[in-house]
Amino acid sequence: MQTTLSDVYALLVLSFGVLSVLLLLVLIFLLKISYRLRQMELQNTSLEEDVTAEVVTVTKPRSTAEASEFEKFLQEDGTRRMLSKREQAAAFRDWRKQRGVTWGKDTP
Numbered sequence: 300m301q302t303t304l305s306d307v308y309a310l311l312v313l314s315f316g317v318l319s320v321l322l323l324l325v326l327i328f329l330l331k332i333s334y335r336l337r338q339m340e341l342q343n344t345s346l347e348e349d350v351t352a353e354v355v356t357v358t359k360p361r362s363t364a365e366a367s368e369f370e371k372f373l374q375e376d377g378t379r380r381m382l383s384k385r386e387q388a389a390a391f392r393d394w395r396k397q398r399g400v401t402w403g404k405d406t407p
């Protein structure tokens with residue numbers, strides 16, 4: 300059985316058609332994946348913005364009265380500025396107790 304030139308051409312056209320269809324399917328598949336990735340990225344960024352906005356609203360700004368009280372505490376004795384933050388906080392709590400200033404339920 301001999302293959303003629305027209306059989307070879309027919310085989311080439313058929314294989315080219317099949318490869319073109321497969322390539323088109325791969326292209327469609329990749330476009331779907333990129334579209335889904337874009338949607339996920341947009342959803343992720345909106346969630347991150349929501350979380351950061353929530354964190355910003357949860358953190359409460361320090362009142363000026365508290366800041367000025369702490370500044371008074373530090374100004375009374377200059378050596379208090381040399382203490383570590385933990386020691387400053389403990390001394391500030393004692394200073395407030397001596398003055399009879401309370402923060403709430405936790406102080407006697």
